[in-house]
Amino acid sequence: MTKNKERASEHEHEPTVYVVDDDLDMRDSLQWLMRTVGLQVEVYPSASAFLEAFKPGGAGCLVFDVRMPGTSGLDLYEELVARGEGMPVIFMTAFADVPMAIRAMKSGAIEFVEKPFNRQALLDRVQRAIKNEVERLHLKADREAAQRRFxxxxxxxxxxxxxxxxxxxxxxxxxxxxxxxxxxxxxxxxxxxxxxxxxxxxxxxxxxxxxxxxxx
Missing domain, CATH: 1.10.10.10 (Winged helix-like DNA-binding domain superfamily/Winged helix DNA-binding domain)
Known part of the structure; x- marks a missing residue:
């Protein structure tokens, strides 16, 4: 079992930030940043590594680099949407362009940030996304419980x-x-x-x- 999978098992009920970026320094930096405010975080170097370990259903936030070798962050998120996973996503890129931003927003991105970015601003966005996602899942659970009773x-x-x-x-x-x-x-x-x-x-x-x- 990989370290990421072990962490997922231990903290499966905690809101989690999932970082996917092919840049090792960026992964380490974001992992450290999220942990400074007590956020559970898992980092992956590629879309395939993320998909292998990811377990849907919990609350959290996705932080994906747009441009990566192989499957891009945009392609990865569109794959998750096709599977019915609606977790909020924040896209990162060092090479932003208008068509890319439009596609990201149409895919369901709540944020689109350019590198280098303000660390506190990113944390605020991630925490806000997690808060909204937790509330959404609680509301969904309440509705489904009511439906079962009916x-x-x-x-x-x-x-x-x-x-x-x-x-x-x-x-x-x-x-x-x-x-x-x-x-x-x-x-x-x-x-x-x-x-x-x-x-x-x-x-x-x-x-x-x-x-x-x-x-x-």
């Missing part, structure tokens, strides 16, 4: 839920569905328990999260 509902409970969301009280729901108020109360209690909603506000929030997970 799958537990019976069709009858879903009927009641739809009318609750329309603002109908129990008596109106009873009349609409042709069931007793007691049956409405039982279905309402059942769906609230399954969704782990303590009140109407939580019920609405969970509904929104579940619907967002379907649309995502």
């Amino acid at each position: 799958r537990l509902l019976t069709d009858k409970e879903r009927e009641v839920l739809a009318l609750i969301k329309d603002g109908q009280p129990n008596k109106a729901i009873s009349a609409t569905l042709g069931i007793t108020p007691r049956a409405v109360e039982m279905r309402r209690a059942g769906l609230m328990k399954k969704l782990e909603a303590r009140n109407f506000a939580e019920l609405l929030r969970l509904s929104i999260e579940a619907e967002a997970a379907v649309d995502a």
Whole structure:
């Protein structure tokens, strides 16, 4: 097992900065820089080395050099996007040009920096990207959890839920569905328990999260 793989295993739940640059001095410099502020960092000399070790699913930020022998940083990120990996990326280059910058932004880059760059400015960008990515993943997890809970509902409970969301009280729901108020109360209690909603506000929030997970 390589050192990078060992670090990945030990810190797989920590947000990680993944640096891919064919310049050894730049890799060492960026590794040191990220560690000065307590960031977990892994460095790779090529796209192939990165792809061999990378485990998707966690939070983090990609810092890719654009121009590298073999697969470029842009090609590498486009490959990750094609695989469904949406981690934020910051591209670095010593030879910027407009077409390259446009392609980088269209690929999903949040930043495009020219070497040499201000170290603190780069750190700020990386930390901001990680913060946003952590929040995005938490929101995604909440939505998926809400969707799993909604799958537990019976069709009858879903009927009641739809009318609750329309603002109908129990008596109106009873009349609409042709069931007793007691049956409405039982279905309402059942769906609230399954969704782990303590009140109407939580019920609405969970509904929104579940619907967002379907649309995502």
